[in-house]
Amino acid sequence: MTPALLETFPPFHPEVRLQPPAIERWRHGPGSEVEFVHVLESGLPGPTAMVVALTHGNELCGAIALDTLLRQDVRPLRGRLLLAFANVEAFGRFNALEPFLSRCVDEDMNRLWDDAVLRGTRDSVELRRARELAPFVDAADVLLDLHSMQEAGAPALTICGMTDKSVPLARALGQPATLLVDTGHAAGLRMIDRGGFADPRSERQAVLVECGSHWEPASADMALDVTLRFLRHLAMVDASWVEPRLRVPAPEQQRLVRVGEGVTAVTPAFRFLVPTQHLKVIPDAGTPLAEDGDRRWVTPHDECVLIMPSRRAGLSGQTMVRLGRYET
Structure with missing residues (x-):
C-alpha cells in the first residue's frame, strides 16, 4: 500500500461501540405479510410515512432507532406509518470483528431502485428483498432512510436527492446541520431517487440521513432524534411525547x-x-x-x-x- 493510501484509508478494524439490536421479535408486524415491515394505521386521514433502517446491513443506528420506537409502542395519530428493516439477511451476518463485511450479501441494496432493475431478470439477495419492499416504498408520501458513514467522527448530513424538492423537508426537521443535493451514483438508483421522490411534478418527498460514523453511539442518538423530528413534523406523534426523547441539540443553522x-x-x-x-x-x-x-x-x-x-x-x-x- 502506498503512503498516500496509508494516509487516506484507516485501519480495517474500527472499534464497534454499538450492539446490534435483537430485531427477531419484529419479524412479523401488523398490517403486512412481508417480514420485518410494520404497517401502523391511525384510522384517520393523513400522509403515508415510511422510515427505513438497515438498507445496509452493518449500519446499526437506524435499526436501534426503529427498535426503540417499536418497544415504546409508537402509534401514528394520523395517516399511516410504515417501519421497515430492509437488508435483514446482511444484518444477520454482522460480526463486530469484521464489521464492513455485512454491508450487503451480494450487492448494494441502495443501487437497485430503478424499475428496469427491479423488474429485470437478474437475481440477488438484495434484489429479492428490494422487490418485497418496493410496494411499500411506492406507497409512501414521505420517506426517511437511515444510514451511517465509514469515517470516524464524521458529522451527520441529510441527502435530499438529486433535486431541491426534498430540501424543505430536510430544513423542517432542523437536524442535522448539513444538507446535500447531489448527482446520485453511477452504479444505480437510490431509494430516495425512485419514482415520484425525484419527480418535480410530484409532492412526494424523501431524504436519506447519514447519522454519523458507523458503530459510534452518537449515530444511534442522531438516528432516533431525526426520526422523532420526522414524525413530529408530520404531526404523526404529539410534540409533548417527542420533546423529552430528543437527545441531540439542534444546530443553530443548516447549510x-x-x-x-x-x-x-x-x-x-x-x-x-x-x-x-x-x-x-x-x-x-x-x-x-x-x-x-x-x-x-x-x-x-x-x-x-x-x-x-x-x-x-x-x-x-x-x-x-x-x-x-x-x-x-
Whole structure:
C-alpha cells in the first residue's frame, strides 16, 4: 500500500461501540405479510410515512432507532406509518470483528431502485428483498432512510436527492446541520431517487440521513432524534411525547452543499493524492485530488467540499467522493 493510501484509508478494524439490536421479535408486524415491515394505521386521514433502517446491513443506528420506537409502542395519530428493516439477511451476518463485511450479501441494496432493475431478470439477495419492499416504498408520501458513514467522527448530513424538492423537508426537521443535493451514483438508483421522490411534478418527498460514523453511539442518538423530528413534523406523534426523547441539540443553522460532480473509481488502483476528510474544504481550484490509472481528478473550483470520501479501496463504479460547494 502506498503512503498516500496509508494516509487516506484507516485501519480495517474500527472499534464497534454499538450492539446490534435483537430485531427477531419484529419479524412479523401488523398490517403486512412481508417480514420485518410494520404497517401502523391511525384510522384517520393523513400522509403515508415510511422510515427505513438497515438498507445496509452493518449500519446499526437506524435499526436501534426503529427498535426503540417499536418497544415504546409508537402509534401514528394520523395517516399511516410504515417501519421497515430492509437488508435483514446482511444484518444477520454482522460480526463486530469484521464489521464492513455485512454491508450487503451480494450487492448494494441502495443501487437497485430503478424499475428496469427491479423488474429485470437478474437475481440477488438484495434484489429479492428490494422487490418485497418496493410496494411499500411506492406507497409512501414521505420517506426517511437511515444510514451511517465509514469515517470516524464524521458529522451527520441529510441527502435530499438529486433535486431541491426534498430540501424543505430536510430544513423542517432542523437536524442535522448539513444538507446535500447531489448527482446520485453511477452504479444505480437510490431509494430516495425512485419514482415520484425525484419527480418535480410530484409532492412526494424523501431524504436519506447519514447519522454519523458507523458503530459510534452518537449515530444511534442522531438516528432516533431525526426520526422523532420526522414524525413530529408530520404531526404523526404529539410534540409533548417527542420533546423529552430528543437527545441531540439542534444546530443553530443548516447549510446546504450542492454537489457538482462525483468521483467514481474505474479500477481497484484508484487512490487519493491528498488526505481526505468528510466535509473538508480544499481552498484552491486545480488541487490534485485523486488518480486511477491514466485518469486524474483535480478540485473543480475554489472552496471545494469533499463529501463522504470512501475509506476503502475502490471498485469499478464505486463513488469514491463527491465534490460540492456550500450555499446558504
